[in-house]
Amino acid sequence: xxxxxxxFVSISISGSKRFNSxxxxxxxxxxxxxxxxxxxxxxxxxxxxxxxYPVVLCHGFSGFDQLNFMPHHERFEKLIFNGELLKLDYWYxxxxxxxxxxxxxxxxxxxxxxxxxxxxxxxxxxxxTQCKQxxxxxxxxxxxxxASKDKKSETFEEKGKKIKINLIAxxxxxxxxxxxxxxxxxxxxxxxxxxxxSTPHHGSECADFIxxxxxxxxxxxxxxxxxxxxxxxxxxxxxxxKIKDDPKVSYFSYGARFKPHWYNIFRITxxxxxxxxxxxxxxxxxxxxxxxxxxxxxIVSVESxxxxxxxxxxxxxxxxxxxxxxxxxxxxxxxALFRKEPKFNAIxxxxxxxxxxxxRGF
Numbered sequence: 001x002x003x004x005x006x007x008f009v010s011i012s013i014s015g016s017k018r019f020n021s022x023x024x025x026x027x028x029x030x031x032x033x034x035x036x037x038x039x040x041x042x043x044x045x046x047x048x049x050x051x052x053y054p055v056v057l058c059h060g061f062s063g064f065d066q067l068n069f070m071p072h073h074e075r076f077e078k079l080i081f082n083g084e085l086l087k088l089d090y091w092y093x094x095x096x097x098x099x100x101x102x103x104x105x106x107x108x109x110x111x112x113x114x115x116x117x118x119x120x121x122x123x124x125x126x127x128x129t130q131c132k133q134x135x136x137x138x139x140x141x142x143x144x145x146x147a148s149k150d151k152k153s154e155t156f157e158e159k160g161k162k163i164k165i166n167l168i169a170x171x172x173x174x175x176x177x178x179x180x181x182x183x184x185x186x187x188x189x190x191x192x193x194x195x196x197x198s199t200p201h202h203g204s205e206c207a208d209f210i211x212x213x214x215x216x217x218x219x220x221x222x223x224x225x226x227x228x229x230x231x232x233x234x235x236x237x238x239x240x241x242k243i244k245d246d247p248k249v250s251y252f253s254y255g256a257r258f259k260p261h262w263y264n265i266f267r268i269t270x271x272x273x274x275x276x277x278x279x280x281x282x283x284x285x286x287x288x289x290x291x292x293x294x295x296x297x298x299i300v301s302v303e304s305x306x307x308x309x310x311x312x313x314x315x316x317x318x319x320x321x322x323x324x325x326x327x328x329x330x331x332x333x334x335x336a337l338f339r340k341e342p343k344f345n346a347i348x349x350x351x352x353x354x355x356x357x358x359x360r361g362f
Contacts, residue, residue: 035312041348048351049358050102050145053164053192056127057107059090060171061227092324097347102145103354106130106165110176113225116239119172120179124186131163131188138163145358162190166362168353170323171300172231174199174253174307175239182243193362194308195252195353197322198297201240202304203233205276206269236304250360251308254349256317257295266298266318273301297322311356317344 089095095105108126110119134143135156143156143163156163167177174196181191200207207228214220229235245251260267274294295302299319314322324346 036315037312038315039343041314041345041352042343043345044348044351048101048355050098051166051354051357051362052145053166053357053362054104054106054143055098055166055168055354055357057091057095057105058123058167058169058173058177059108059110060169060173061113061231090323093347094324094350097351098354101351101354104143104145108173110173113227115227116172116175116179116230117183119176119227120184123176124180124184127165128186128188131165134163135161135188162186162188164190164192166357167191167194168197168350169194169199170197171199171319172227174201175230175236178243178245178307181246181249191246191249193250193252193357193360195254195357196305196307197254197349198256198300198305198319199253199307200231200236200300200304201253201307203236204231204300204304205233205273206299207231207235208233208276209272233304245308250362252353252356253305253307253310254312254314255295255300255302255305255310256297256314256319256322257302258297258316258318258321260298260318264298264318265320270296270298273298277301314344314349322346322349 091107095107098105106127108123110122110126114122137155139153139155141153167180169177174194177194177196178201180186181194210224210228211232214224230239258264258266258270260270264270273296277294295313297314297317297319302313305313321344
């Protein structure tokens with residue numbers, strides 16, 4: 001199995017302190033672990049279990065399922081590029097890795113710059129459409145991993161049952177998913193878990209910065225996606241009051257942090273987040289002292305990433321590392337300039353998420 005996953009690979013848990021708190025409306029007590037994950041995901045393990053239920057991967061702001069760099073021309077692609085060099089997957093190598101261990105995976109596609117409501121509505125339509133087709137032909141034995149010992153091979157539709165699914169979301173995709181769970185009807189499926197990876201549950205200071213710049217600038221305001229204003233810290237306070245968690249759904253989350261080198265694309269935004277958090281009126285003096293080194297991944301702070309059961313902070317990982325985009329380049333630079341071995345492999349993270357879901361019965 002390890003060899004089959006190696007094409008997508010290019011990546012100890014330190015001591016932790018725990019204290020209990022509660023999210024604004026989460027039925028699950030949010031465990032604000034100070035657990036920092038340094039090299040748990042540096043390499044693939046020999047064995048991973050697939051989740052019992054199918055997985056839906058939900059992309060973030062400006063995301064896509066697959067990006068084509070040139071207009072489609074079947075013959076040109078087939079003869080010259082074999083159809084691969086012109087495409088970029090948002091979840092690079094992650095879907096294939098999950099499928100290789102036996103998971104059933106769907107990749108959602110929602111409006112890249114749509115509002116949370118628009119994106120959640122499209123996400124719901126996509127999952128309902130996929131599950132409606134699956135319910136007609138799939139049985140528990142064929143759909144769920146080792147889930148049923150029933151001798152009857154009745155389909156979900158024949159039994160009148162919904163398909164249970166797990167949501168795994170990166171960045172804004174976690175907000176879409178929470179809105180979907182809280183506000184929308186899903187007749188064809190039932191969500192049993194949501195795992196978010198660097199989702200701005202409490203807003204992003206980068207969004208605050210952009211909105212501040214856009215004030216009194218009408219031209220820039222027109223071209224800026226309206227969804228940016230939904231990602232501000234003030235907007236998310238309101239969002240969290242209205243969007244209630246479902247007690248029947250298990251919520252998990254990861255955050256990430258890093259200290260940027262000069263070549264990192266998030267160097268400026270990392271500094272913006274740190275500066276604005278330290279100056280924030282929302283922090284009292286004790287909090288400012290505790291957070292004197294503000295942790296973030298260049299887009300989302302660690303504190304904002306926490307929702308439901310917090311599984312830890314990924315160390316020296318930026319926002320794009322989390323979806324396996326920058327691992328190869330970053331690894332090459334780190335080895336060449338700093339003689340450092342990679343400590344993070346996004347494939348290992350998502351396989352571990354899948355394995356964790358299985359262990360919890362999902």
